[in-house]
Structures are given as structure tokens and as C-alpha cells.
Amino acid sequence: MSTVTHRVETALPATGTREWWVLYLLAPVVLVGAALLAFPTLVYDRFVWQYLWGPVVADAAGQPVTHEGIRAVRGYNAVNTVTYLAAVVYSLPGLRAYLDSLDVTYDARLAYGFAPIIVAGGAMRALEDIGLLGDYAVLFITPSIYFVVTAVTVLSLGVGALARNRNIGSIPSIVGLVGTVWAIGAVGWALWYGLSTSAPLRVWVPVATTGIALGVTALYYWGASLVDIAHLRHPLSLLAVFGQMWDAAQNLIGVTFLGYSPKLVVTNLVYQATGFSGSTFVLKLLVTGGIVWYLADAKEEMNHTWWWLMTFFIGAIGLPMGVRGSLRMMLGV
Template structure:
């Protein structure tokens, strides 16, 4: 059966480009032709509106007659006429971002193929610091949005660049510059191996972000505080959880990780960080003397909490909390992904396999780092 590329006479890269342009034309053209329906009712409502509301520290944002207004009370938001956008994600936006991620990953595969890199596990590990950096960078914006803070470092509209999901584009751009710069330096004869400076660049931008957050926490700038016990509990808990899951895999189902090896362990640990950070942040902040418990921002997190709260009796919830199943969900999901990436996938398409695993780790470790540091610095 002929492929789409064969039927159209376009190579995969050109076909990808045509598809991206077609989507952009449809969205831009639809917004111009039917602004109330396409832009206000879809693009703004589910994607850009939540970013604007978050960037302006509003409870919600509304849009009528092409004008955006920001509301500061839940009652006003409830009475507002749709479209109303709240900070955070919705099921529609998460599906949209998932589709965007798949399209973007395909484009990155073409780029890595052009650069002739990305098929070595070392490339995977060289990008890990950038995933930590993305989470830390997002917490800087959280500090800027802390209620009552007058000394915001980054203000609207610049702060939209470090709010989810736009921050993923920002971090991607920074990472891309580091990748291309490192590869160029290697091929110019300035260095012998692009992996080391690439890893170093990630560590450098992460160190700058952490240094700023530590300064803010120790000095009380921008409403930040410093709860080192949160960091210790989350890192220790995630390491124990990942180690336990890894032991179970190695003991009872060793074939699960034959393909990924150490990459699989890193993926498992990254999602354990996300799981434990949610459990600690949502249920145990007050118990460890680190301020108030946080509120879930993702629909999946909220759904897990709601189901647990409605299923277990209050006497049990008082002991276990209602967020712990999220950790189990993350570990099971990570294990399933590791199992899918068997040896055959790496043999047939190592570059695409490694890139997908980078994305899998990023969607766990990035938000997990954000939740962990947000709780650590009380923002």
C-alpha cells in the first residue's frame, strides 16, 4: 500500500511542512473570518486565555467583543458570560498540546537527522539538565505571580514566555540553541564531543535559575520562603519509589526494560518525582511544617483526587491523603512506556525512540520539578 508521501510525490520533510502550514492557515484564516467562533471560542478560550489569566494573577479572564477582562473573584467568574478562561489546563487544551507535541517531535526528528545526531543514549542524558531547568524557570514566574508581591522581576506580557505551555516553547528554543551551538563547535574543530558542552549548558542555565530562587527564598524577596525539608522529602521519596518499582521490574518482569536500560530507570525516576511532588504538595505540606497544601492544576490530578476522596472513607483519608494514587498512576504509566520501547524499536529507529523517551521524561520531570521547587520555596 502506497504511503502518503509516495502518493503526493513529496518527501516526508516537505509533507510535514505542508501539513504544518495548512494547520496554521486554517487557524489564522478561521480567526480572521470567524473571530468570535474560532479565536474567542476556541483558541483564546482553551489555549491563550488561561495563559493570560495566569500571567496577570487573575482568578479568570473573560473575552467579549474582542476585549479581554481579568476578574479577581470566583463569584465574578461564575457569573461571567462565556468564554471564560481559568489558569491551568482543560481536557481540550491537553489534547491540543498532545497533538502539537507529536507534530513538533516529528519536526525535531527531521532536524536531528539533518544534524546526524540523537541516536546515542548520551544525547538523552545530556538533555536532562534542561528538563530540570524548565521546571525551575517556571517557578521563577510563580514567584512573580505571588499575591501581594510588588517587586516582580518579570511582568506581563513578557512573563507569558515562562507560563505553561508557552514555557515549553521557550525552553525548547534555549535547548535548540545549545544543541546547534554544541554541534557547530564540534564540527568546527573547537571541541571533540558536542555532548559535554551541551550537558554543561543545561547545568549552567539550571544553576542560574536555582541561584535566583535560593536568593529569593533566603531573603524573602517576591514573597518566597525556603523549606529545605520539602526538597529532601520529595527527592528521597521519589528515589525510594523509583528504586522499588525498578526492583519489581528486574525481579518479576526483566524483559520490560531490556530495550531502554538506564534510560528506562531515568524515565521511571522522573515520573516518580512528579508523583511524589504532587502527593507531598497536595497532602503533606502542613504535616512537614512547610506552609499550606497546594491545589491541583491539572484535570488528571484533580480527577485522581476527586475519585480517591469519593471512594475512601474519611478515616482512611485522614491517614493517607487523597493524592497518593497519582504516584501509582505515574509509576504504572512510566513502566508501560518503558515496556513499549523494546530492543526492536531501538534497532529500527534509535533516533526517534530516544527523542520520544526524551519527551516522555520531560512531561514528567519538568512539571515534577516545578511542583517540587514551588513547594520548596513557598510560591
């Protein structure tokens, strides 16, 4: 640990204390608020509106929108992509402190308990794309949907902790139950909509994307058995590979057969540069394999909680995009 890092950690309150939570939650609010007061036009109009909030409004409206002469378009851009990634990274210490306060066990059961809620989030995003959420659409557009899913998860964890303490359930089972009910409802709504319209229902799309992701994960598991790194076949590693490859598979199907283009900035740039419909698939396969390999190899040296969070989030980033893309293409949106 560097001297600077040690001094910073010494000056900060102990993680999980009331003072730490106040500092952790208020610091970004104070920094952003101060920046808005000092440079309102630059910070709000040229940053928040143009790259963060404007795209959300444009997505809900289904067309570009303008504020103070500044045009915002729907979708991801380099600025909001980096900002959302930074927000995810910043959220990790808070998530860890909250989970530690509930005395959770960081194991595969907890990860697979979280998975249905993540799937539900992806399905809700697809419902918004379809136009089924009406006035509530803005709640299920990035980044608003992150706060909604986080709120549901936090509440489910709290209920799960109460159930565990009363010996009537466990945290993974309660969180998994909430997520499963939500996911079934959201996916069922999408299917009902597809069956009730005259548009062709491409059921083969989710079958193909899920099948490809499962196939690659199975090949990965087989290949990992040939290498003397035990944690390559850890359930969290498998979830990470499956989540990312589901997203890669929906990109592959959409671009190759249905005329879609990758939504994320980096993957779209690679596709535009190469003109190869499988570029996202290959890129995600290589990057995911490399990251999972590194984390598996470093597991014994890393703090277990941080290893769990990092490995879980790899899969958690891919899962909802795989669900969203598969449902959208199934319904022809």
C-alpha cells in the same frame, strides 16, 4: 503499512527536504488562519481565548480575565491539555528531522545532555509562579515557555554541532552545559529569594521529592533485573521513570502534607473522585511502568530513533513538573 498511509507518504516530500519543512511549518499556520477567517468568534473567542490564550493572560495577571464577555481562568483544562499534547506529538517529526540534519547519535548521552535544559524550564516556570519575572512572565507560562525552551534547545544543538565539527566539543556536552548554567541560575534565584524573605524555607520538600523519585527508580531497576527484558534497564527507561516519579512525588507531598491539589486535569479528576492523596502517585507509577515496559519490550521491532524520542519524552514531560512543584512548595507558593 496501510494503502492509505503509503499513498500519503508517497505524495509528501521526503522528510528533511526544504519542501518538507515548508509544508511541515506552514500547514498548521494555514489551517488555523483559515479557521480564524471563516469562524473568528468560534475559533478565537470560544477556543483560543477561552481555553488557550486566556488562561495564559489570567496566569500572568493572577486572576480571571474577560474578553468579549468570555471569562478565562488560569491553569490547565481538558481542551488545552489535549491541545498541548497534540502539539507535542506534532513536534516529534520536526525534532527528528532537525536532529537527523545535525547527524546526532541517539544515545543516553544526548538524553542526559537535554535533561538540564528541561530542568531549567521547570525552574523558570516556578520563578513565574513566585512572581519574580515581571514583564517577562508571559514568556514562561504554558504554552509560551515551550517555545522559549525549544528555541534555546535548537540554538544549543546548532552550537554543539559547530563545536563537534571543529573538534572542540560535542552536541551533548554543549547542550548539557547551556542547560546546567541556566538551571543553576534559575534554581539559585529561587533559593536566593527564599533566603531573603521572612517566609519559612521548606528545604525538606525538594529533598523528599527527589529522594522518593530516586528510591522508586532504584526499586524499578532492581525489579527490572528480575525480568528477561534487557531494555527495561536502559538509561532512557530509567530517566523516564525518574522524571515521572519526581512529578508524582511532588504531587504526593503537596496533597498529603501541604494542602495542594493536583494541577493536571486527569490527575485532579482522579484525586477528586477517590479522595486519596496518593492517587496521582499510584496512577503515574502504574501508567509509567506500563508504558516503559511496552517500549522496552518493543525496542527491537521499533525504529531506534522513534523509540528514543518516545522514551525520552516520557521523562521530559515529568521532569519540569517535578522541579516546578518542588520549588513552589519549598517557597510556600
